[in-house]
Amino acid sequence: MYAAMEIKLIKRKLKTGRTSLVLEYYMGYSVAANGTTRPQRKFETLEYYLYTDPKNKLERDHNKVNLEMAEKVKAKRLLAEQNEQYGFAVKYKIRTNLVEYIKGLIEQRKESPGNWGNWDSALKHLVAYAGTNTTFEMVDKKFVEGFKTYLAKQAKTKSNTALSTNSQSSYFLKLKAALNQAVEDGIIPHSPAMSVKPAHVEDVHREYLTFDELQRLAKTECPYPVLKDAFLFSCLTGMRWSDINKLTWAEVQEFDGGTRIVFRQKKTKGLEYLDITDQAVRYMGQRGKPDERVFTGLKYSAWHNLALREWCLEAGITKHITFHCGSHSDFSFWLKYRHLQVLVT
Numbered sequence: 001m002y003a004a005m006e007i008k009l010i011k012r013k014l015k016t017g018r019t020s021l022v023l024e025y026y027m028g029y030s031v032a033a034n035g036t037t038r039p040q041r042k043f044e045t046l047e048y049y050l051y052t053d054p055k056n057k058l059e060r061d062h063n064k065v066n067l068e069m070a071e072k073v074k075a076k077r078l079l080a081e082q083n084e085q086y087g088f089a090v091k092y093k094i095r096t097n098l099v100e101y102i103k104g105l106i107e108q109r110k111e112s113p114g115n116w117g118n119w120d121s122a123l124k125h126l127v128a129y130a131g132t133n134t135t136f137e138m139v140d141k142k143f144v145e146g147f148k149t150y151l152a153k154q155a156k157t158k159s160n161t162a163l164s165t166n167s168q169s170s171y172f173l174k175l176k177a178a179l180n181q182a183v184e185d186g187i188i189p190h191s192p193a194m195s196v197k198p199a200h201v202e203d204v205h206r207e208y209l210t211f212d213e214l215q216r217l218a219k220t221e222c223p224y225p226v227l228k229d230a231f232l233f234s235c236l237t238g239m240r241w242s243d244i245n246k247l248t249w250a251e252v253q254e255f256d257g258g259t260r261i262v263f264r265q266k267k268t269k270g271l272e273y274l275d276i277t278d279q280a281v282r283y284m285g286q287r288g289k290p291d292e293r294v295f296t297g298l299k300y301s302a303w304h305n306l307a308l309r310e311w312c313l314e315a316g317i318t319k320h321i322t323f324h325c326g327s328h329s330d331f332s333f334w335l336k337y338r339h340l341q342v343l344v345t
Contacts (some may be wrong), residue, residue, distance in 0.1 A: 009074050011050070019050040021070045023077060044077075046070050047138060076137070093187045094137040099127060101136075101187070102178050115242070121167075122174035125155050136188050139179070144193040148172050152199060169198040209235065213317050220315040224307050229283045230295045231308065231323060236280040237261075241323045245298055250290035 006026040011019045023044040029037045048066040051059040106119045129150045130143070151168040163171075176198070179191040209217070214235060222228035230244050239247075243263060251263045259281050261274045284294050305322065312321045 007074055007077050009070055013052055014049075017052055019052045021046045021048045021050065021066065023070075023074055025077075044133065046073055048073075073137075095135050096182075096187050097132075098130075098134045098136055098139060098178075099123065099132045101182065102126070102174075105178055105181060118170055119174055122171035125151060125171050126175060128155070136182060139188075139192055141192045141196065144175065144179075144196050147175060148196060148199070165199045169200070172198040209317070209319075209321065213315070213319075216315040216317065217312065220311060222307070222311040224304065226295050226297045227304055227307060228311065229285065230298050233280055233283040233295075234323065236283070237274060237276050239274070244295060245293075247294045248290065249288050249292055249294060252284065252287070252294065 008024045008026070010022050010024050012022055013019050023046065025042045025044070027040040027042070029039045031037055048070045050063045050066055054060045054063055102119070102123050106116060106123065109116045109119055126147065129147050134143075148168075151163055151171055155163050155168075155171075157163060157167075176191070176193040176196075179188070179193050182188050183191050214232075217228075218232060233239070234241070234244055239261075247261070247263065251261055253260050253262055255275070259276050259278075261276060262271070263274070264271050288294070288296075308323060309321065312319070
């Protein structure tokens with residue numbers, strides 16, 4: 001049953017010697033079949049806390065300030081509820097749940113496995129830092145700086161080690177990108193992360209394949225022919241996994257006696273014109289229908305990553321090679337030797 005919204009500020013004592021401040025929302029009551037009534041309530045734990053038994057002036061002042069801040073949040077919630085009740089427009093949707101919003105952004109990136117994985121990991125660390133009930137109204141510069149500090153001093157990898165500075169920077173930038181997108185979506189008026197810089201990124205050593213290793217791979221059988229063709233195609237063209245995976249025959253065009261790929265990069269969204277060699281063309285196989293994928297059956301999974309490594313080991317290559325290595329290291333190699341037929345088919 002409908003009733004006017006009531007909001008109370010309540011206190012919950014914790015075992016830590018502190019008191020949590022919580023907003024209790026009373027939203028009327030429901031009536032059961034037997035006629036009994038049941039109140040409809042929800043709770044929001046605020047980021048402010050009190051010392052249960054303050055021992056000095058500093059702790060008493062802390063309690064006073066935090067109580068004032070909690071009362072201000074309560075007043076904002078009441079105003080927002082009244083605006084909604086009486087039909088007043090609310091310019092920004094600051095009560096949107098941050099975690100749910102980022103989940104939506106992650107869903108948009110599911111076709112790019114590497115990027116999706118980074119976003120997913122960033123969200124898991126954000127949940128560990130702030131929980132799942134954080135709204136955009138609670139995200140200020142202090143919150144953003146706190147997440148940066150959490151990544152640097154508390155966050156752990158799956159193997160329980162500290163995050164590298166590169167991982168810290170990557171995850172922090174995901175939050176920053178989400179806040180920038182929220183500005184564009186009209187959820188918040190400006191990003192509180194604008195003036196907060198990520199951790200300094202270190203140079204990373206990347207594995208690469210030599211001319212001899214590429215030839216050995218080309219001669220070695222792979223349990224998944226489409227994986228072999230796509231990886232060697234990446235080595236010969238410099239195309240990323242995400243672009244190869246979505247490549248269709250409509251994007252493969254005959255041009256000036258050769259073959260040109262005209263595609264929009266998944267990462268940069270820019271339109272690319274890439275002339276490829278006859279050898280790279282052979283790895284694409286027989287032309288299909290315009291809307292068909294060139295590398296049908298190509299998948300990104302832990303199983304296929306393992307298959308790639310086992311194929312490399314079969315060729316006598318002990319380096320930690322991933323699909324990513326094909327586009328980032330071998331393209332420069334190919335530019336140097338593109339006048340040669342470097343792979344043996």
